[in-house]
Amino acid sequence: MPSTVMSTSNTGAAHPYPVAVSASGLRKSYGDRTVLDGIDLRIPAGSVFALLGPNGAGKTTAVKILSTLVAADGGQAQVGGHDLAADPQAVRAAIGVTGQFSAVDGLITGEENMLLMADLHHLPRREGRRVAAELLERFDLTEAAGKPAATYSGGMKRRLDIAMTLVGSPRIIFLDEPTTGLDPRSRHTMWQIIRELVTGGVTVFLTTQYLQEADELADRIAVLHDGRIAAEGTAEELKRIVPGGHVRLRFTDPAAYRSAAASLRETTRDEEALTLQIPSDGSQRELRSLLDRLDAAGVEADELTVHTPDLDDVFFALTGGGNAPSRTDQPKEEAR
Incomplete structure (x- = not known):
């Protein structure tokens, strides 16, 4: 049975929500280098959680551990109500993963990529074709479905990547820097896709190098620095910890x-x-x-x-500014 977390609504009443992802004391080292030094996470279902940090902070390692791709050296975690160590197969059945590098096969068409994923999920042929067609239409890829994926733009490949991730109807999706390298228009399209997923009840675990992206999308943000969670909260809560407003x-x-x-x-x-x-x-x-x-x-x-201090200010205050994530220049002052 998934654990629950209490969330307070705008009316001040507390409501229990299932916890999609929880972790306690997760640790991981590679040789003498400690990448994760005992991190704790608690992510409500149907929300967007953003993990923010400098390059090399361990964001991708956290995703790999929680998606069963690598084993932790210590700590415990549950994903979708399943224990990561005791039942990794059940975890894999509950999640979808879109990594930093595209899983799209450029030598075959978009439709063939989708059907390949349907086969990997053991969907019956008719069901697989139906799911593939629906997702291609949802991600505005129907016209390009018969073309080799190598001819797709970066934004189209990323949309196809996420469409492939959704073939198995996962309730929890890990998106590891999904908009890196995309132009602003494609990035905003991806943001809209993520919002629609969450509206449908999907939980999104997002790592990003774009501070504005975390500000725009995330219900909660954690800043990872030196293998530890330096701070966690809503964007507004994090901004309030930095003086200067x-x-x-x-x-x-x-x-x-x-x-x-x-x-x-x-x-x-x-x-x-x-x-x-x-x-x-x-x-x-x-x-x-x-x-x-x-x-x-x-x-x-x-x-x-x-x-008011923005996430740039928070990031620099918590991490000393090394290897800062990218940002979209925005004025910090709002006319009232």
Whole structure:
């Protein structure tokens, strides 16, 4: 019987959810190099979990262990309610894996790749053809199905890769850096596919080198550094552990600027630019409090912007910035 984890809804009520993946004290070394040094994981079913870390941090090793491709040196894990060591076959039956490197055979067509996977899953021929056709249509590959996969673009190959992973209807999918090397359009298409999978109840264990990807997709994120989980939480929770968040107020009227400065505490002032910077975590509660104080003083700012630390800041703070994952440049300040 799968274990459960308590999750709190927006109403504050707690609800139990089955745990799709759990691990305790997972360890793995290669020679003198410790790759995983006792990591703990607890991933609710029907969610996206992102494992983030520098290159060589052990993300792929974690995926290989949890998908039964390599054995851990120590610790315990359950995947889909099955013990990793005691019942690896049951684990394999419950999961799908899309690795960093494509499993697509470029010498045969997309349809033939799908039918090959159907045969590997021992589906009856008619059932295999039905499943292959449905998945090819779902991933917008029907027109290209009869062409050799070697002629596919990178994005098409990645979509075919995931379609092949879904042939066995896995409830848990490991995606190891699924969008590496894709252009922005193909990456966003892949994000939409992942969201649709989760909407259908699938659990996604994602490793990524794109900070924005984790921010966009993941319900929870863990940062792996030196073989250990340095921090874990929602994107917003992780951002709050890094100092530096603030609200910036800009004025055009010097009198309004002086009134605001007199009514607000702990401000950093720029007399020339007529701006005030107030420490803040960017929460709705703090913003409401700030606006209430401005209203009480009879002052209105011409512009209010909120700066909150992003995952770049979190990553650099937790790992020292070595071998940083890639990111899509985004402004850190949002105009309000």
